[in-house]
Amino acid sequence: MMNSSLLTPSSSSSSHIQTPSTTFDHEDFLDQIFSSAPWPSVVDDAHPPSDDFHGHDVDSRNQQIMMMPLNDGSSVHALYNGFSASGSLPNFHIPQGSGGGLMNQQGQTQPPASASTATGGTVAAPPQSRTKVRARRGQATDPHSIAERLRRERIAERMKALQELVPNGNKTDKASMLDEIIDYVKFLQLQVKVLSMSRLGGAASVSSQISEAGGSHGNASSAIAGGSQTAGNSNDSITMTEHQVAKLMEEDMGSAMQYLQGKGLCLMPISLATAISTATCHSRNPLIPGAVADVGGPSSPNLSGMTIQSTNTTMGNGNGKLNGNGNGVTKGSSSIAVKEAVSVSKP
Amino acid sequence: MASADKLINTDVPEKDVFALHFLQSLSNLKTQNPLNSPAKSIDRVRKIKKAAYVSMARAAGGTSRLWSRALLRRAAKDDNKSVRFSRRKRKVTWKISSKRRKSNNQRAPVVEEAAERLRNLVPGGGGMETSKLMEETAHYIKCLSMQVKVMQCLVDGLSQK
Numbered sequence: 001m002m003n004s005s006l007l008t009p010s011s012s013s014s015s016h017i018q019t020p021s022t023t024f025d026h027e028d029f030l031d032q033i034f035s036s037a038p039w040p041s042v043v044d045d046a047h048p049p050s051d052d053f054h055g056h057d058v059d060s061r062n063q064q065i066m067m068m069p070l071n072d073g074s075s076v077h078a079l080y081n082g083f084s085a086s087g088s089l090p091n092f093h094i095p096q097g098s099g100g101g102l103m104n105q106q107g108q109t110q111p112p113a114s115a116s117t118a119t120g121g122t123v124a125a126p127p128q129s130r131t132k133v134r135a136r137r138g139q140a141t142d143p144h145s146i147a148e149r150l151r152r153e154r155i156a157e158r159m160k161a162l163q164e165l166v167p168n169g170n171k172t173d174k175a176s177m178l179d180e181i182i183d184y185v186k187f188l189q190l191q192v193k194v195l196s197m198s199r200l201g202g203a204a205s206v207s208s209q210i211s212e213a214g215g216s217h218g219n220a221s222s223a224i225a226g227g228s229q230t231a232g233n234s235n236d237s238i239t240m241t242e243h244q245v246a247k248l249m250e251e252d253m254g255s256a257m258q259y260l261q262g263k264g265l266c267l268m269p270i271s272l273a274t275a276i277s278t279a280t281c282h283s284r285n286p287l288i289p290g291a292v293a294d295v296g297g298p299s300s301p302n303l304s305g306m307t308i309q310s311t312n313t314t315m316g317n318g319n320g321k322l323n324g325n326g327n328g329v330t331k332g333s334s335s336i337a338v339k340e341a342v343s344v345s346k347p
Numbered sequence: 348m349a350s351a352d353k354l355i356n357t358d359v360p361e362k363d364v365f366a367l368h369f370l371q372s373l374s375n376l377k378t379q380n381p382l383n384s385p386a387k388s389i390d391r392v393r394k395i396k397k398a399a400y401v402s403m404a405r406a407a408g409g410t411s412r413l414w415s416r417a418l419l420r421r422a423a424k425d426d427n428k429s430v431r432f433s434r435r436k437r438k439v440t441w442k443i444s445s446k447r448r449k450s451n452n453q454r455a456p457v458v459e460e461a462a463e464r465l466r467n468l469v470p471g472g473g474g475m476e477t478s479k480l481m482e483e484t485a486h487y488i489k490c491l492s493m494q495v496k497v498m499q500c501l502v503d504g505l506s507q508k
Contacts (some may be wrong), residue, residue: 151478155458158481165488178461181484188392188491195498196396 365490365497368402397422403494415490417471 163177166184171177241263248256376391376398401422404415462477469480469487 074493147375152455154478155481158478158485162481162488165485165492174455175457175461178458181488182461182464184469185465185488185491187470188488188495191495192399192491192498193396198502234454267382335483 358379362497364405366501369399369494369497372398372402397414398499399494421470424442
């Protein structure tokens with residue numbers, strides 16, 4: 001293994017490495033890079049490192065330079081790739097804080113013994129042996145492709161970070177992971193919208209809408225769907241419930257909500273309902289067809305109506321506030337929030 | 348990788364910072380608008396939403412994040428206010444290398460189309476490279492979830508009867 005040949009120089013110079021590490025700073029580092037032998041030219045494999053560098057001092061310094069970033073994971077490996085291409089120095093500027101952080105670490109951890117100055121490196125870099133990153137055997141050393149590889153690695157690493165944030169991030173496929181991320185962002189934005197609607201005056205607007213829509217449209221501007229319990233309901237009774245709720249809403253939101261709760265229903269905005277029904281496809285209770293009525297309200301689609309559903313779908317994790325039981329009282333956060341809105345809006 | 352996170356700083360301040368900003372903006376709203384104007388309640392909802400986003404942007408790193416900047420700028424444009432941003436050293440070098448890369452045809456089309464969709468969602472995503480965009484998205488997601496938690500707590504707290 002090529003690495004074994006490098007053990008001796010690294011171990012001998014390890015003492016060199018530790019002492020100056022604390023005094024290193026960016027400018028020194030960069031000076032070293034530029035003053036040392038031009039790296040991109042030394043691309044052939046199987047060159048013992050001592051031949052490449054001028055003197056032991058530079059050798060140790062260079063080793064130091066190369067070993068420092070390699071203490072971290074292969075992410076820095078990717079970072080470090082940028083050095084090989086001439087003119088890709090800008091790549092190093094970007095993680096500015098990390099560069100300093102890396103140098104700080106250097107004094108603390110022993111560089112792995114295989115911190116190598118192997119020029120060729122191995123094609124697959126096993127985690128122990130840190131190959132010199134500038135060119136891998138069998139891959140082009142063209143700066144474009146190196147930069148491209150670096151870019152792809154950066155993107156992959158960020159996607160991994162995103163994957164941890166997003167729930168349900170166990171998809172291995174990049175495409176589905178990206179879809180998941182996008183849907184999650186949409187979901188969060190929707191949540192903010194819903195919460196802001198429910199907080200102050202959402203109910204007031206809804207009730208006003210329903211009262212005025214009740215006259216103009218045939219049906220009330222809220223559609224009511226029942227769960228499994230009420231599956232047997234015909235359309236007529238649903239409309240009746242709607243009318244009842246609309247009437248109650250005009251007088252007092254609290255009584256309207258109680259009426260709904262007695263029936264095992266909850267109130268939620270249509271946008272959210274559609275989001276629920278489309279977001280999670282593993283619902284045990286399929287929605288009653290035609291139950292979700294998208295009402296064209298007179299104004300913005302946000303408040304064009306409310307649809308009431310009682311389903312067993314859960315929305316992601318822990319956000320199950322918008323669940324509905326088939327049997328009992330629903331604790332939709334919208335319903336609670338509507339109640340709260342009532343209490344708040346009453347001076 | 349834990350080490351990878353050191354490179355990408357996506358730290359988000361604690362919940363109370365968010366809550367503080369949000370409550371301040373809400374109280375501002377309340378003083379501005381009287382409570383009984385049913386015709387304009389839709390506007391009120393929009394204002395609340397906007398206050399939520401703006402307070403979130405301010406709480407989550409002010410102007411040091413691209414998406415928060417774009418959000419604040421967008422919000423300020425609606426109000427015809429002017430927002431002041433501290434001058435940052437432009438990373439011109441990064442831009443140059445990105446231009447060079449555009450000649451390369453090796454961009455994964457899957458990633459790129461997803462990045463396009465993300466750009467529409469995340470504020471200020473129009474002028475960013477994909478890797479930068481994903482970083483911003485990560486921070487944005489964290490802030491959004493924090494904001495949602497804060498609002499949820501407020502709603503729960505105020506809905507006690």
